[in-house]
Amino acid sequence: MTESTARSEWPLYEVFLRGKRGLNHVHVGSLHAADATMALHHARDLYTRRNEGVSIWVVRAADITASSPDEKDPFFAPSGDKVYRHPTFYDIPDNVPHI
Amino acid sequence: MTAATPRAETLAPDAETLARDFDEMVARDRRIEPRDWMPDAYRKTMVRQIAQHAHSEIVGMQPEGNWVTRAPSLRRKAILLAKVQDEAGHGLYLYSAAETLGADRADLTRRLITGAQKYSSIFNYPALTFADVGVIGWLVDGAAICNQVPLCRSSYGPYARAMIRICKEESFHQRQGYELLLTMMRGTGAQREMVQDATNRWWWPSLMMFGPPDADSPNTAQSMRWRIKRHTNDELRQRFVDMARSASRFPTRCCAGTPTAATATSARWTGTSSSRSSPATDPATHSASRTAARRTRTGPGFARRRPPTRRGRERHDGEHSALGVAPVRGVPAR
Secondary structure, three states: OHHHHHHHOOOEEEEEEEOOOOOOEEEEEEEEOOOHHHHHHHHHHHHOOOOOOOEEEEEEHHHOEEOOOOOOOHHHHHHOOOHHHOHHHOOOOOOOOOO | OEEOOOOOOOOOOOHHHHHHHHHHHHHOOOOEOOOOOOOHHHHHHHHHHHHHHHHHHHHOHHHHHOOHHHOOOHHHHHHHHHHHHHHHHHHHHHHHHHHOOOOOHHHHHHHHHHOOOOOOHHHHOOOOOHHHHHHHHHHHHHHHHHHHHHHHHOOEHHHHHHHHHHHHHHHHHHHHHHHHHHHHHOOOHHHHHHHHHHHHHHHHHHHHOOOOOHHHOOOHHHHHHOOOOOOOHHHHHHHHHHHHHHHHHHHHHHHHOOOOHHHHOOOOOOOOHHHOOOOOOOHHHHHHOHHHHHHHHHOHHHHHHOOOOOOOOOOOOOOOOOOOOOOOOOOOOO
16 A cells, blocks of 8 residues: 555645636635645646636645634634624614715 | 634633534534534544545446447547546545545545445446446436435535535436437437336336435434434435436337336335336337337427426536426525
8 A cells, every 4th residue: 555655645735716707716625736736737627627717726735724613713702892893883864865 | 724823711612512512503504614523423424424425436437437438429428538537526525525524535545445435336236238328327326416415405514515516517417318318219229228228227226325214224313413414215215216207208208109107107115016117118119109209209399398408507406307307405505
């Protein structure tokens, strides 16, 4: 199993696709590749067989820094109590035009 | 991925709280994502389910792959190549999903080769003629679609997302198979016999793809609770039988003009030998009414009776079975 051991050492790349101009790149999945160029080619073959994208980003999974997955993550607490950031916080009479 | 260093004051919740949060999340139909806490049994079950599915896609390339070099036309060869390439792609989407649970890809392959992990036994049946390529598309991929459409709502996010991509592509697989069969049914008597023979051989294995009857399926209850399974084996099997029955009537009508005894058979799945009938058409009827068939084939009535085709974007909102058969319900519109 030397071959498969070598294969498993290829790093994991996360793949992001821009579906069409005007849209953001969106995460679609991951793949293994020896380097970034190979990852791009693999991503094209694997994730865009039916014109799903006009642009691909690949990034080493190990290079992504992520917040904690916890839904109640205190990391997001600062935005939790600032209702005045939303337009619905403000009472405006119904008959005011153009607001 | 690496997590940002948690802040010092963050206390790790105890196991009981974690388990309760997990259950609540699943009960509210929220998706579980890779770095969420999950019970070990859930993780293990998901790895097993996804790996088995991935292995099936990979092994599934073999019966049809044999026909790539012997396809009857360049058009069929290109279609078959694209289909087999899709199966490889499906395997890779799924291995990618399994890896989010901490599984190692090389290890999964090793388990497939040593037999420690299974794949669907449907792929152990040989594809003897080119009609098998059509029947595999129609029945085997059709059964796979029945099984997989509800999995687009699996509680495990990466698996559900992979399934959405897969289901979109399976729709092409089923349609090319059905179209291939329609073409053969419009051909010679020998070709129609090939279709019937292939249908007879694949019909029962297709039904077995849905797993054991509900009474013998001990894991169903837990899987339903975890929302990694949405319908019981028998529910899905019945849905498939109904779809196959409707679709099998179509070539009969367009080729012979009259329904045959075979298509009029009761299609209620009972698991007993009384339902042991193939859904396809009876070739004898076709040869008996060859003249009628030819007239129907060339007349305008045939064009009207073609199954509705959808050009452009493939849909996955419950209309996979665009073969003139009943739509599958319960897929989220996205």
